Amino acid sequence: MLVVTAISAKGGSGKTTLIQMLASAMLARGGRVHVMDADADQQILEWQAKSTGADFGDLPRLPWPERLTVADAPPTVEALYARLDALDAEGIDLTLIDTRPGEHPDTETLALAADMILVPAVPVQSDFVAALKTLTWIGRMIATLGPEDPAPLYRAVLMNADKRAIDFVTAASDLDRDRARQKLHRQDAEVFDVISTLPLLPTPVAATISLQRMPLTGPLSHVRDIYAQDLRHRLQAGHLTAALEVCHEVLKDIEDLSGAARG
Numbered sequence: 001m002l003v004v005t006a007i008s009a010k011g012g013s014g015k016t017t018l019i020q021m022l023a024s025a026m027l028a029r030g031g032r033v034h035v036m037d038a039d040a041d042q043q044i045l046e047w048q049a050k051s052t053g054a055d056f057g058d059l060p061r062l063p064w065p066e067r068l069t070v071a072d073a074p075p076t077v078e079a080l081y082a083r084l085d086a087l088d089a090e091g092i093d094l095t096l097i098d099t100r101p102g103e104h105p106d107t108e109t110l111a112l113a114a115d116m117i118l119v120p121a122v123p124v125q126s127d128f129v130a131a132l133k134t135l136t137w138i139g140r141m142i143a144t145l146g147p148e149d150p151a152p153l154y155r156a157v158l159m160n161a162d163k164r165a166i167d168f169v170t171a172a173s174d175l176d177r178d179r180a181r182q183k184l185h186r187q188d189a190e191v192f193d194v195i196s197t198l199p200l201l202p203t204p205v206a207a208t209i210s211l212q213r214m215p216l217t218g219p220l221s222h223v224r225d226i227y228a229q230d231l232r233h234r235l236q237a238g239h240l241t242a243a244l245e246v247c248h249e250v251l252k253d254i255e256d257l258s259g260a261a262r263g
């Protein structure tokens, strides 16, 4: 079982979106997912209830995927590891942990239990400073581990990015990167220079409406299945399939990296 925790020192950077993207990808693959919600606003715990209020016009609703369960995060370290053992024994493929913003001891426990810690990083100055702060915090956390303790991997994820940001981070050569940099405002270029020094997940996440709406509509695979019921909505189903593609790539990046780390 793969365990992924999203953390950030600053609110509103994309933690919950990342968690919902990964849940969507694993569900689309036919896998089983558990999400622990450790955020006070309970975005994940209320996800199913909110999505039943979404407007799908005259399309019949589909039952919420049974392969996705959500619960509060356990209150103690012992309860957390007992829950993880039980989920693993049950055959859950992916456990995702959504956390509240800020540097809290309980968030550290949830982060250190993961195979991969994700730090969403929106490419604007204020968010980037927060992402850097979060990465420094992770470094401090990992330094508290003993030599025998397995250390989680960590990556920043470029979130909610526009085309210029994506062109910059995905540039195939130094020349392409220089060209992408020249299209940026000077202030942005300074932010992007920092981006290129971060431990980044290879796949950037573009700003898309489907991702923005996901907290209200449900996992993308579920929403796609609703639209795919009727040929008149095939364009919408196509958009969702495209948005799911990014989710699959992010999940695959994490699997590749954590597989490589395990050897």
Ligand SMILES: Nc1ncnc2c1ncn2[C@@H]1O[C@H](COP(=O)(O)OP(=O)(O)OP(=O)(O)O)[C@@H](O)[C@H]1O
Pocket: 008, 010, 011, 012, 013, 014, 015, 016, 017, 018, 039, 099, 100, 101, 159, 160, 161, 205, 206, 207, 208, 209, 211, 212, 213
């Ligand atoms: N790739 C994206 N495309 C479109 N909207 C996005 C994307 N990533 C994040 N957002 C939007 O940005 C806002 C903040 O994202 P999200 O709720 O995931 O952040 P968060 O870190 O969980 O926030 P909080 O700290 O309040 O829990 C949301 O409205 C979300 O829909």
Ligand SMILES: [Mg+2]
Pocket: 015, 016, 017, 039, 043, 098
């Ligand atoms: Mg959130």
